[in-house]
Amino acid sequence: MLIFILKRVLVALPTLLIVSLLVFSLQKLLPGDPVLALAGEERDPATLEFLREQYHLNDPFAVQYLRWLGGVMTGDFGTSLRTGQPVLELIAQKLPVTIQLAIMSMLFALLIGIPAGILAAVRKGGPIDWIANIVALSGLSIPNFWLGIMLILLVSVRLGWLPASGYESPFVDPVRSIQTMLMPAFVLGTALAATLMRHTRSAMLGVLGTDYIRTAKAKGLSRREVVMKHGFRNALLPIITLTALLFGELLAGAVLTEQIFTIPGFGKLTVDAVFNRDYAVVQGVVLCTAIGFLLMNLLADVLYVLLNPRMRTAL
Amino acid sequence: MKSLLSAAALTAILAAISAPARASELRIGLQDDADVLDPDQSRTFVGRIVYTGLCDKLVDLDKDVNIVPQLGTDWSTTEDGLQLVMNLREGVIFHDGTPFDAEAVVYNINRSMTLPESRRKSELSSVESVEATGPMQVTFTLKAPDASLLAQLSDRAGMMISPTAAEAAGADFGQKPVCSGPFKFVERIQQDRIVLEKFADYYDADKVSIDRVVYLPVPDTTVRLANLRSGEFDMIERVAASDVASVKGDAKLSTQEAVGLGYMAIYANINNGDRAKNPIGEDARVRQAFSLAIDRDALNQVVFEGTAKAGNQPWAPTSPWFNKEIPVPARDVEAARALLAEAGLDRVPVELQHANNPVVTQMMQVIQAMVAEAGFDVSLKATEFATLLSEQTAGNFQLSRSDWSGRPDPDGNIHQFVTCEGGINDAKYCNPEVDALLNEARATSDPATRKQKYDAATAILDRDLPIIYLGHQTYVFAMDKGIEGFEAYPDGMIRLKGVTDAD
Numbered sequence: 001m002l003i004f005i006l007k008r009v010l011v012a013l014p015t016l017l018i019v020s021l022l023v024f025s026l027q028k029l030l031p032g033d034p035v036l037a038l039a040g041e042e043r044d045p046a047t048l049e050f051l052r053e054q055y056h057l058n059d060p061f062a063v064q065y066l067r068w069l070g071g072v073m074t075g076d077f078g079t080s081l082r083t084g085q086p087v088l089e090l091i092a093q094k095l096p097v098t099i100q101l102a103i104m105s106m107l108f109a110l111l112i113g114i115p116a117g118i119l120a121a122v123r124k125g126g127p128i129d130w131i132a133n134i135v136a137l138s139g140l141s142i143p144n145f146w147l148g149i150m151l152i153l154l155v156s157v158r159l160g161w162l163p164a165s166g167y168e169s170p171f172v173d174p175v176r177s178i179q180t181m182l183m184p185a186f187v188l189g190t191a192l193a194a195t196l197m198r199h200t201r202s203a204m205l206g207v208l209g210t211d212y213i214r215t216a217k218a219k220g221l222s223r224r225e226v227v228m229k230h231g232f233r234n235a236l237l238p239i240i241t242l243t244a245l246l247f248g249e250l251l252a253g254a255v256l257t258e259q260i261f262t263i264p265g266f267g268k269l270t271v272d273a274v275f276n277r278d279y280a281v282v283q284g285v286v287l288c289t290a291i292g293f294l295l296m297n298l299l300a301d302v303l304y305v306l307l308n309p310r311m312r313t314a315l
Numbered sequence: 316m317k318s319l320l321s322a323a324a325l326t327a328i329l330a331a332i333s334a335p336a337r338a339s340e341l342r343i344g345l346q347d348d349a350d351v352l353d354p355d356q357s358r359t360f361v362g363r364i365v366y367t368g369l370c371d372k373l374v375d376l377d378k379d380v381n382i383v384p385q386l387g388t389d390w391s392t393t394e395d396g397l398q399l400v401m402n403l404r405e406g407v408i409f410h411d412g413t414p415f416d417a418e419a420v421v422y423n424i425n426r427s428m429t430l431p432e433s434r435r436k437s438e439l440s441s442v443e444s445v446e447a448t449g450p451m452q453v454t455f456t457l458k459a460p461d462a463s464l465l466a467q468l469s470d471r472a473g474m475m476i477s478p479t480a481a482e483a484a485g486a487d488f489g490q491k492p493v494c495s496g497p498f499k500f501v502e503r504i505q506q507d508r509i510v511l512e513k514f515a516d517y518y519d520a521d522k523v524s525i526d527r528v529v530y531l532p533v534p535d536t537t538v539r540l541a542n543l544r545s546g547e548f549d550m551i552e553r554v555a556a557s558d559v560a561s562v563k564g565d566a567k568l569s570t571q572e573a574v575g576l577g578y579m580a581i582y583a584n585i586n587n588g589d590r591a592k593n594p595i596g597e598d599a600r601v602r603q604a605f606s607l608a609i610d611r612d613a614l615n616q617v618v619f620e621g622t623a624k625a626g627n628q629p630w631a632p633t634s635p636w637f638n639k640e641i642p643v644p645a646r647d648v649e650a651a652r653a654l655l656a657e658a659g660l661d662r663v664p665v666e667l668q669h670a671n672n673p674v675v676t677q678m679m680q681v682i683q684a685m686v687a688e689a690g691f692d693v694s695l696k697a698t699e700f701a702t703l704l705s706e707q708t709a710g711n712f713q714l715s716r717s718d719w720s721g722r723p724d725p726d727g728n729i730h731q732f733v734t735c736e737g738g739i740n741d742a743k744y745c746n747p748e749v750d751a752l753l754n755e756a757r758a759t760s761d762p763a764t765r766k767q768k769y770d771a772a773t774a775i776l777d778r779d780l781p782i783i784y785l786g787h788q789t790y791v792f793a794m795d796k797g798i799e800g801f802e803a804y805p806d807g808m809i810r811l812k813g814v815t816d817a818d
Contacts, residue, residue: 031698031701031702031705031706032699032701032702032703032704032705033701033704033705033708034701036701036704036705036708037700037701037704038358039358039434040350040358040359040434041358041719041720041739042358042434042437043704043708043738043739044437044731044738044739045738046436046437046738047434047436047437050431054431054432080505082350082351083350083351083489083505084351084356084486084487084489084490085490085505090505093504093505149537149538152537152538152541153541156541156542156544156545156547157541157544157545160545160546163542163545163547164538164541164542164545164547165533165538165541165542165547166507166508166531166533166542166547167507259534259535260535260538261538262506262531262532262533262534262535262538264504264505264506264507268506269505269506272348272506275699275700275701276701277701
């Protein structure tokens with residue numbers, strides 16, 4: 001198992017390198033001079049030149065990239081061009097926020113998606129199946145930004161139940177933290193719930209058609225035992241791996257949701273950094289995201305192997 | 316049991332949902348997040364809003380944009396205009412206990428002029444040196460007379476930070492700023508909040524009745540307003556024009572507004588590289604035709620719901636510097652056509668680049684339709700802001716739409732845009748006559764003489780039209796009814812002295 005993981009990590013390293021080089025090149029291809037974005041209204045030529053020198057933007061591309069890479073190797077991701085804060089510090093500040101959002105969204109998705117999927121499979125072709133499918137389809141097709149704005153207008157403005165935006169750390173004020181996160185987590189969770197429901201449904205249908213289920217039914221086990229113990233347990237495997245993979249998607253989906261609800265997380269950091277041409281931040285953020293994705297993929301593979309006895313021999 | 320627990324949790328959540336009001340805490344929704352909190356390195360408008368609570372300046376502005384005392388109590392300029400002598404307020408201390416005196420001012424001005432990262436150098440370029448000519452008196456010696464210096468000192472160049480803290484922190488001062496304003500710095504979480512609390516030893520503490528201020532950046536105007544309506548925020552700045560009517564109709568809210576110091580304009584590429592070689596860049600008559608084809612009042616009504624001000628000069632018609640000889644022109648399609656005919660043209664294709672936000676895009680589409688009737692085939696090119704700036708600086712444009720946030724002194728709205736060597740002269744317009752007038756206007760502090768020079772310059776610019784001014788935005792603030800004593804100023808700042816919160 002350890003060898004399997006090590007192998008995967010070794011394969012991941014060149015991937016990370018390629019990603020970092022790609023992002024670095026993309027930034028250079030982006031129209032818009034970072035120095036102008038930095039200078040704001042005080043954009044006289046002398047100021048611009050000073051900034052270019054200060055951030056080594058006059059150096060050749062390769063030199064800039066290698067300087068950055070050297071920094072990363074020693075744990076120095078540079079500082080934000082906009083506020084002078086170290087990038088690592090920024091990431092450390094924002095990442096927990098997004099992880100909290102992702103976990104809460106995942107909870108929403110699991111609580112809605114899995115029961116709905118099981119029900120739809122058990123009552124295949126019936127009204128419940130039909131409703132679940134319609135709801136799932138809506139969840140997939142309603143854009144997050146629209147749902148977000150509508151929720152804000154209804155829940156915050158009309159009803160005054162929840163704050164419309166912002167964030168509070170769970171360690172400072174746990175209640176308010178949950179309040180501020182409820183709506184965004186719901187918005188982000190709905191699309192995932194739909195995906196989960198569809199996968200749960202098809203996995204369950206696959207299992208429910210097998211011989212051992214028929215045997216279990218013939219033995220006179222209760223319907224509930226058949227579905228949950230024999231059916232769901234075996235359908236769980238693809239669902240777990242899917243959940244791990246979806247986690248990466250959550251991080252991507254968080255970008256938009258964080259913008260709508262003004263949550264100072266990883267996604268908002270990324271978007272703002274791109275618009276402000278804050279290269280050091282963009283670079284650090286993308287690298288971290290890539291690492292996150294690779295880790296999640298690795299976790300999905302490991303889980304799959306651990307949970308599936310048939311796979312162990314393949315190692 | 317499980318369901319009982321979850322019911323209890325739900326009740327707890329619902330109970331906590333209507334959070335209690337905090338004791339005299341003011342939560343203000345801002346349009347963006349401030350950049351670095353060091354007045355010498357700062358470059359955002361929104362940063363200045365935060366400084367208004369945090370850092371006092373040598374002088375301030377009143378509602379009519381006159382210079383009034385703040386940390387400087389009185390001042391005088393010598394006959395030759397080469398020295399500015401300023402007396403300072405006694406009994407002022409910085410948030411870290413460092414006393415404020417002439418030495419502190421000298422330190423601050425020198426830091427603004429010499430710190431490598433300083434963005435204030437051009438604002439203070441007329442200053443030769445500054446020295447303490449008494450314990451509470453400073454004297455600025457100038458390279459040349461500069462009428463706009465006092466106005467510069469009413470903004471970031473005149474903000475006083477604690478020399479002790481600045482010396483210790485160097486260029487990292489912005490991570491924990493220490494000034495002498497009514498509120499002191501508590502914490503900042505980027506893109507989330509900036510928190511200040513009342514400074515007990517403020518010299519004018521009696522006028523400060525707010526205990527805590529929290530600035531929260533919320534770029535989306537809808538969400539910002541939603542927060543105000545739900546009671547989450549007490550005040551928001553820059554209410555979208557499309558929301559103003561509904562805010563005014565809301566019994567729980569009140570508004571304050573002031574016409575801004577800045578302007579909205581279209582810059583023509585006159586001489587900035589090859590893309591200037593087109594009828595609109597080469598012939599002033601074509602630019603005049605373009606300008607005449609625009610109905611500025613309709614633009615204001617359609618796009619800004621009447622909240623903005625139509626304009627045709629670097630300063631608004633409400634400003635004392637406005638040249639009354641050149642009123643805002645009414646739309647005249649016939650005259651515009653005649654001008655094009657005179658220039659030997661029938662249809663003029665032109666590319667107009669603009670920032671890709673909804674308000675600006677709508678505005679440009681309206682203009683596109685208006686000028687089409689006079690013979691202009693405008694193709695719109697929407698780009699994101701950072702790109703727009705680059706293209707404009709590099710001269711990769713024919714017409715470019717952008718805003719200027721404005722400065723209290725008229726010089727700040729015109730000089731660097733149209734003088735031959737101007738730092739932000741993207742049109743690359745160059746006219747020695749205009750240069751001479753604007754340089755003379757800078758060099759005298761007599762308002763009547765200055766006005767004369769600016770009138771002469773705006774008359775020439777109105778003929779040459781390197782910049783087609785469209786109008787002036789209004790700063791609209793909305794707040795809940797319990798907030799009293801707040802006034803909107805033309806500089807768009809949020810001054811919290813004298814503001815009370817009934818909740």
